[in-house]
């Protein structure tokens with residue numbers, strides 16, 4: 343894996359197996375903040391519960407943690423990850439997030455493990471494939487759907503997985519993702535989310551889905 347820098351100065355990794363980087367060239371931190379944190383309204387939530395598909399380098403986790411810590415709210419974060427990175431590699435990816443970095447350094451000393459907790463909140467990591475991973479029912483206030491692109495990593499974007507994510511989301515919870523792919527958007531609606539096309543930063547459109555009504559199935 344090769345370390346590279348995105349345009350906002352924050353690091354990412356290039357995954358040779360997928361032929362893609364973990365973050366867009368416009369900025370790892372920028373996408374985490376402007377898309378995942380803000381488009382799900384997690385930066386305003388008094389008791390955020392985030393479900394993430396693809397913990398990766400933990401950029402989205404750390405941005406969300408920084409927001410929660412700076413607001414004095416506890417974060418509950420459940421991430422599904424089938425290819426966890428080594429603590430040595432994760433330690434190389436430093437971010438300008440002083441509050442979150444201090445907590446993250448402590449987590450890395452114990453990494454990998456399934457459950458971390460502290461005064462800041464809780465992080466659960468389900469080490470497995472999102473197609474089969476056990477997920478809580480009607481739990482998440484926000485879903486960060488952040489696998490590699492549908493072209494090279496199609497499974498997490500499929501209707502069966504989106505149905506599972508819908509079932510794990512609280513009514514009115516928001517799913518955010520960078521992909522604007524047509525087949526994925528149709529599946530998102532089919533799974534029960536109201537589809538919103540939102541302007542992206544450094545990209546024409548992102549996608550937000552709002553879980554309206556009771557989960558199906």
Ligand SMILES: C[S@@+](CC[C@H](N)C(=O)[O-])C[C@H]1O[C@@H](n2cnc3c(N)ncnc32)[C@H](O)[C@@H]1O
Pocket residue numbers: 363364365395396397398399400401402403422423424425426470471472473488489490495497498
């Ligand atoms: C684009 S990276 C995620 C970046 C990450 N969100 C961050 O903030 O650094 C995609 C991640 O999704 C994971 N992934 C891909 N397919 C998966 C699957 N079917 N189940 C669980 N994790 C998956 C990959 O291992 C990878 O870590």
